[in-house]
Amino acid sequence: MSTTVTTPPTPAAGRPSPEPVPRPPLPPSPMRSLTARFFLVLVCYQAFHQVEHAIEAVQLNILHHREARTLISGIDFEYVHFGANALLLYGLVAVVVGAGRSTRERLRTERRWGWYAMVAALVVQSFHVFDHTVRLIEYLQSGGQPPEGTFTVWLNPVWFHFGINLTVLVGMVCAFFGMGMQRCLRAAPPVPRASATPGSRTAGR
Numbered sequence: 001m002s003t004t005v006t007t008p009p010t011p012a013a014g015r016p017s018p019e020p021v022p023r024p025p026l027p028p029s030p031m032r033s034l035t036a037r038f039f040l041v042l043v044c045y046q047a048f049h050q051v052e053h054a055i056e057a058v059q060l061n062i063l064h065h066r067e068a069r070t071l072i073s074g075i076d077f078e079y080v081h082f083g084a085n086a087l088l089l090y091g092l093v094a095v096v097v098g099a100g101r102s103t104r105e106r107l108r109t110e111r112r113w114g115w116y117a118m119v120a121a122l123v124v125q126s127f128h129v130f131d132h133t134v135r136l137i138e139y140l141q142s143g144g145q146p147p148e149g150t151f152t153v154w155l156n157p158v159w160f161h162f163g164i165n166l167t168v169l170v171g172m173v174c175a176f177f178g179m180g181m182q183r184c185l186r187a188a189p190p191v192p193r194a195s196a197t198p199g200s201r202t203a204g205r
Helices: 030-062 078-098 101-110 112-141 157-178
Strands: none
Touching: 030 078, 030 157, 078 112, 101 112, 112 157
16 A cells, blocks of 8 residues: 655745734833833933033033033032932833833834843943942042042043933933834723614613
8 A cells, every 4th residue: 555745835936935924013002101201201301411411511621610500500419419310220120110021022022222222221321320329439438529430530520421421311212212112102092982782772671
């Protein structure tokens, strides 16, 4: 008794293989909308912070003033700088956690450059907070003397903090648009209620 072996059909020569269907963009939802709005607030917060450092850099390093007078120079204390940068770092972590596990997986695979920009902003801001931690410890131990920090021993401290804040801001802006946060600013549309069909009245009415 002979047996026949069937082979699967091979695609015709020259016929392109079917391409994978791209997944649709992340639909807006109340949680994604809240996360996107919070992230937008953080971007504006860091932009204002960067303006402060730009004014300081111009006044001290270009105009050679003895001291800088910024928009909030009245609270220019080392622990204020530490708190402001730590608050931004906690906010970035909250955005990543608030996005949800499934959303983070999709961002890592479908919006890589936006996700990598977010990771870069987190890494740089983490180092920024570390530098301000060192500065705060030096400030408290010296009784209020100007601290040196980490790399500011070799670098100009004004330009150093201007550059590191600008790097974080650029990373946040790239992450916001690269991850499609602008599409999630609107909350999800309400689910329409099912309309009653004729004859669906309850018995005895």
